[in-house]
Amino acid sequence: MPKTQTITEISDGCEVDSLFLLESIDIRKKKQDGKYLFATLADRTGRISCKIWGLPGHSADEIEALGKNLMPGEVYRIRGFAKIFNGECEININDGIADLAAPAVIQASERGEYVYSPVDIKETAIAIQNLAGTIRNGQLKLVVSLALMDAGGFYEKPAAKKRHHNYRGGLAEHTLETATIAVAMAEAQKSYGIDRDILIAGALLHDIGKALCFEEKGIGYAARPEYDLIGHIPLGITFLTRFMDYLDDATYLHLLHIVQSHHGDYGDVAPRTPEAWAVHLADLASATLREVADDTAGLAPGEGKWKGEKSGKAVYRI
Numbered sequence: 001m002p003k004t005q006t007i008t009e010i011s012d013g014c015e016v017d018s019l020f021l022l023e024s025i026d027i028r029k030k031k032q033d034g035k036y037l038f039a040t041l042a043d044r045t046g047r048i049s050c051k052i053w054g055l056p057g058h059s060a061d062e063i064e065a066l067g068k069n070l071m072p073g074e075v076y077r078i079r080g081f082a083k084i085f086n087g088e089c090e091i092n093i094n095d096g097i098a099d100l101a102a103p104a105v106i107q108a109s110e111r112g113e114y115v116y117s118p119v120d121i122k123e124t125a126i127a128i129q130n131l132a133g134t135i136r137n138g139q140l141k142l143v144v145s146l147a148l149m150d151a152g153g154f155y156e157k158p159a160a161k162k163r164h165h166n167y168r169g170g171l172a173e174h175t176l177e178t179a180t181i182a183v184a185m186a187e188a189q190k191s192y193g194i195d196r197d198i199l200i201a202g203a204l205l206h207d208i209g210k211a212l213c214f215e216e217k218g219i220g221y222a223a224r225p226e227y228d229l230i231g232h233i234p235l236g237i238t239f240l241t242r243f244m245d246y247l248d249d250a251t252y253l254h255l256l257h258i259v260q261s262h263h264g265d266y267g268d269v270a271p272r273t274p275e276a277w278a279v280h281l282a283d284l285a286s287a288t289l290r291e292v293a294d295d296t297a298g299l300a301p302g303e304g305k306w307k308g309e310k311s312g313k314a315v316y317r318i
């Protein structure tokens with residue numbers, strides 16, 4: 001069947017019957033007995049949540065078996081109805097469960113219809129490379145450009161499974177935001193003597209480990225086991241050890257410290273230098289604003305949500 005409906009065309013109460021990319025699937029317990037599936041669907045125009053309830057005759061085991069059979073990264077026919085829940089439009093599926101037995105076959109030329117990416121990846125890559133080009137320490141500049149190149153697919157990968165910047169190009173967008181905010185801090189607080197070179201290098205490489213956490217799966221990206229089993233900070237630190245001989249000891253130590261401490265007081269190691277604090281605060285600013293912007297995107301003035309999907313906090317549009 002051709003794709004006849006886009007996500008931006010779906011509103012409260014409308015019937016849904018079209019092809020969408022399945023990005024993720026969770027098996028969840030109903031409040032009373034039974035199970036349902038919680039999916040995230042996507043196309044070129046956006047993303048939407050989808051709850052798969054099935055029919056009254058479906059047992060919890062049947063729902064769970066379907067959840068295990070569905071393949072993120074594949075396109076499915078989604079047949080159901082849209083409803084507002086917690087301030088957000090979502091799709092509900094009852095008898096449309098029958099259409100989820102197998103994915104639809106998509107031609108290579110149609111794949112772009114299903115990729116959600118609000119980022120201009122080319123422009124973002126150029127801006128990152130331009131900023132890296134302003135690093136005056138030649139060896140440090142070299143390490144930054146080699147690291148961004150060696151961490152395969154850095155500019156296309158997402159920054160997260162579910163939270164901030166979790167779309168194609170999101171890692172590069174978040175990295176550029178973090179570095180731009182960090183540089184703005186250093187410029188606003190000129191008298192503090194912040195080392196601009198290590199600040200930019202640290203900001204551009206702070207999440208380099210995330211590039212190692214995702215791999216292409218169908219149309220889209222899936223987290224590798226390393227995402228949960230090791231975590232992006234140890235992966236980034238391990239990755240950067242290959243550049244140890246390019247830098248003097250102090251610069252190498254400072255770069256690793258910025259990467260290691262960028263979660264601030266939430267991480268294993270707190271920032272101990274002004275540059276490490278600046279990268280942590282810039283990272284937090286980029287991540288938090290993205291989450292709140294995503295959570296408020298579908299709200300009309302005067303509307304709010306008791307719990308935003310991304311931020312996990314109450315949000316409001318005034």
Ligand SMILES: [Fe+2]
Pocket residue numbers: 174178206207283
């Ligand atoms: Fe980050």
